[in-house]
Amino acid sequence: MFEDGIYRAWGPREAGPNALEICCTESRDGFDWRLAHSCTVRTPGTSNGEGFGVFKDPNAPTAERYKAVYCAEPPREQ
Numbered sequence: 001m002f003e004d005g006i007y008r009a010w011g012p013r014e015a016g017p018n019a020l021e022i023c024c025t026e027s028r029d030g031f032d033w034r035l036a037h038s039c040t041v042r043t044p045g046t047s048n049g050e051g052f053g054v055f056k057d058p059n060a061p062t063a064e065r066y067k068a069v070y071c072a073e074p075p076r077e078q
Helices: none
Strands: 006-014 019-027 034-042 053-056 066-069
Touching: none
Parallel strands: none
Antiparallel strands: 006 019, 019 034, 053 066
């Protein structure tokens, strides 16, 4: 996404069994990127982050404007 002169991209990467690290990278020119934020999310039942997507909620407060969704299967025992 491009907003306020900054490109932003999000993506998941494995952070151990049953966990994903969600990373936000930023760039001013689309070539040089830096890791701006990351957080670890427990993901019982999956670890690959397939189907991950980010969207902007125009009605949310500034601190909550970006939302993420991802597909996950419940643990087999459930």
